Amino acid sequence: MIDLAFAKEYNIRERLVEWGMAAAMLGAGLLILSWPQSISASEYRYIQLLMSAPFVGVFLMLTGTFRIIALIINGRSVVYGPRIRAWCSLLGAVIWAQMLIALLIILPEKGWVPSPGIPFWLVLVLLELLSAYLAATDVRRST
Amino acid sequence: MYEEALKLLSQWPVVQGAVAILLVLYGFKTMRRGEAQSPTVVHHEPDVPSWVYRLGVDDTVTALKQGQTTAEHNNRLLQDILAVSVEIRDGLRRRPHHN
Numbered sequence: 001m002i003d004l005a006f007a008k009e010y011n012i013r014e015r016l017v018e019w020g021m022a023a024a025m026l027g028a029g030l031l032i033l034s035w036p037q038s039i040s041a042s043e044y045r046y047i048q049l050l051m052s053a054p055f056v057g058v059f060l061m062l063t064g065t066f067r068i069i070a071l072i073i074n075g076r077s078v079v080y081g082p083r084i085r086a087w088c089s090l091l092g093a094v095i096w097a098q099m100l101i102a103l104l105i106i107l108p109e110k111g112w113v114p115s116p117g118i119p120f121w122l123v124l125v126l127l128e129l130l131s132a133y134l135a136a137t138d139v140r141r142s143t
Numbered sequence: 144m145y146e147e148a149l150k151l152l153s154q155w156p157v158v159q160g161a162v163a164i165l166l167v168l169y170g171f172k173t174m175r176r177g178e179a180q181s182p183t184v185v186h187h188e189p190d191v192p193s194w195v196y197r198l199g200v201d202d203t204v205t206a207l208k209q210g211q212t213t214a215e216h217n218n219r220l221l222q223d224i225l226a227v228s229v230e231i232r233d234g235l236r237r238r239p240h241h242n
Contacts, residue, residue, distance in 0.1 A: 090170035136177025
C-alpha cells in the first residue's frame with residue numbers, strides 16, 4: 001500500500017502521529033459536517049456548550065487540510081512548514097481536549113460510569129502537545 | 144467575590160474556555176522551547192569567496208607578472224582546482240541534511 005520510498009519522501013516514519021491525526025481530523029470533520037447529529041445526539045453533545053457542531057466540523061476540516069499541506073511541503077520550507085505543523089498540532093490538542101471534557105461533563109447523567117474514550121482523548125492531547133514541540137524543533141532560522 | 148469566582152468556575156463553558164486558553168498558552172510556550180532547541184541557522188549563501196579568489200583572474204595576472212611560464216601557472220592552477228574540489232566536497236559533507 002505505502003512503499004518505503006513514499007514513506008521516506010514524506011517522513012511518515014518520524015511524523016506518524018501528525019499524519020495519523022491529520023487523517024483523523026479530515027475524517028471527523030467530514031463526518032460531523034455531514035451528520036451534525038453525530039455531536040448533538042451523542043455523548044459528546046456538551047461540546048456544544050462552547051462551540052456548535054458545524055464549527056467543530058469546519059475547524060477539523062481546515063486544521064486537517066493545513067496539516068496535510070504543511071506535512072507535504074515541509075521539506076521545501078524549513079522556516080514556515082514546521083511552524084504550521086506545530087500550530088496545527090496545538091489546535092488538535094485544543095479540540096481533542098474539548099472532546100475529553102465533554103465526556104467528563106456527561107458523567108453524572110451516565111451514573112458516573114466513565115467512557116473508555118477518556119484515556120484515549122487524554123493520550124491524544126498529550127501526543128499533540130509533544131508533536132507541537134517536535135515540529136517546532138524542525139524550524140530553521142536564518143540570521 | 145470569592146464565592147462569585149467559584150460560581151463562575153463551576154459553569155462548564157467557563158471551564159471549557161479556560162482549558163482551551165490554557166492549552167494554547169502552554170502549547171505556545173512549548174513551541175518556543177522547541178524552536179530554541181532547533182539547530183539554528185539556514186545558510187543561504189554558499190561559502191564561495193575563499194576559493195573564488197584563489198582561482199580568480201587577478202591570480203593569473205600576478206603569476207605571469209612574477210615571471211611564471213604559462214605551463215607552470217597552469218600546473219599550479221590545476222593543483223588549486225583539485226584542492227578546492229576537495230574543500231567543496233568536505234564542505235558539502237559537513238552541511239546538515241534536513242528534509
